[in-house]
Amino acid sequence: MQRLTEFLIGLLFGLGLMLAGMTDPGKVLGFLDLAGSWDPSLAFVMGGAIGVGFFAFALARRRTQAFLGGAIELPARRDIDRPLVLGSLVFGVGWGLAGLCPGPALVAAGAGHWQAWLFVAAMLAGMAAHDFAPLSSNDVLPEHRP
Amino acid sequence: MTIDWMHFTPWTSLAGGLLIGLAVALFLLLNGRVLGISGIAGGLLRARKGDAGWRLAFLAGLLVAPAVWALFRAPVVPRFDAGWPLLVVAGLLVGWGTRHGSGCTSGHGVCGLSRLSPRSLVATLAFMGAGFATVFVLRHWVA
Numbered sequence: 111m112q113r114l115t116e117f118l119i120g121l122l123f124g125l126g127l128m129l130a131g132m133t134d135p136g137k138v139l140g141f142l143d144l145a146g147s148w149d150p151s152l153a154f155v156m157g158g159a160i161g162v163g164f165f166a167f168a169l170a171r172r173r174t175q176a177f178l179g180g181a182i183e184l185p186a187r188r189d190i191d192r193p194l195v196l197g198s199l200v201f202g203v204g205w206g207l208a209g210l211c212p213g214p215a216l217v218a219a220g221a222g223h224w225q226a227w228l229f230v231a232a233m234l235a236g237m238a239a240h241d242f243a244p245l246s247s248n249d250v251l252p253e254h255r256p
Numbered sequence: 257m258t259i260d261w262m263h264f265t266p267w268t269s270l271a272g273g274l275l276i277g278l279a280v281a282l283f284l285l286l287n288g289r290v291l292g293i294s295g296i297a298g299g300l301l302r303a304r305k306g307d308a309g310w311r312l313a314f315l316a317g318l319l320v321a322p323a324v325w326a327l328f329r330a331p332v333v334p335r336f337d338a339g340w341p342l343l344v345v346a347g348l349l350v351g352w353g354t355r356h357g358s359g360c361t362s363g364h365g366v367c368g369l370s371r372l373s374p375r376s377l378v379a380t381l382a383f384m385g386a387g388f389a390t391v392f393v394l395r396h397w398v399a
Contacts, residue, residue, distance in 0.1 A: 112287060114313075115287060116287060116310045117317040118317060120279075120314035120321075121317035122317075123362075124318040124319075126272045126274075126277075127276065129268055129271055130268070130271075131272065134335055135336055136334065136335025136337065139337060143392070144257060147260040148257055148260055151263070151266065154266050154270040154273060155272055155273035159366045160273075160366060161273075162281055166280060167284065171371075178286045178288075187375060188374055189375070190378050195357070196357070197358065198383040199353070199386045200353030200356065201350055201357055201360060201383045202382060203386050204351075205361075207342055208337075208338040209336075210346065212360050212361075216293065216319060217319070220318060221331065223334060223336070225334075225338070228344065230347065232347025233347040234301070234351060237354070238301055240351070240356055
């Protein structure tokens with residue numbers, strides 16, 4: 111049952127990304143190009159997603175158990191540290207170079223575009239380079255928590 | 257600043273955002289997890305026994321989305337500006353950066369802002385700012 115909901119939620123999320131226009135790097139770059147001919151669509155994606163998400167997290171805070179039984183695991187950290195800022199800046203540069211972030215890249219790969227497969231392969235290599243590097247921040251933070 | 261009215265899609269983008277929010281809500285309330293793609297995918301690299309199945313199930317859902325989409329609507333035709341060297345560099349930066357910064361557009365941008373996390377607000381401002389700056393340099397200085 112859990113595996114099935116995870117699969118279906120992944121599918122729903124992927125369909126949402128496609129409808130939103132996020133799986134077209136050209137559209138993402140159109141949003142990031144403030145000084146050019148600007149396409150504000152992605153602000154509407156964020157607005158719609160956060161509009162729903164806000165209530166979900168408000169409800170989740172009052173519960174300790176998920177509806178399928180497991181524990182609700184919410185990130186607990188509140189400190190602003192160097193890896194958070196440096197990592198996010200590096201991610202943003204990569205996002206601006208190609209117009210792809212992890213979710214839409216995987217969906218575009220599912221559609222069979224070689225560019226997306228190449229990007230995903232490089233992304234996994236970048237993740238591995240981080241996670242398996244000696245003295246990475248993972249030595250201090252065993253769990254990946256946003 | 258001029259608005260690109262030709263490509264502006266407020267309603268479908270809003271509807272897509274609502275679906276994304278619904279997926280986030282269901283994942284949180286049914287499965288008890290924060291929906292962050294870089295965390296779900298990256299966690300596979302060092303997954304302990306029993307921690308890989310749910311990640312693979314979710315990612316399989318993402319990968320089949322275009323096939324399911326094709327049953328109802330015309331396929332999305334993506335515009336890839338970047339050639340292969342730029343795609344490789346961008347992928348490496350996105351992979352390393354999202355792991356170092358503990359999240360991406362979904363984990364920090366959608367989930368983090370939804371739960372009013374100060375860490376995620378800082379992360380989102382950082383990657384959006386870096387994204388705006390990168391496109392500015394690429395399109396208005398270099399090109």
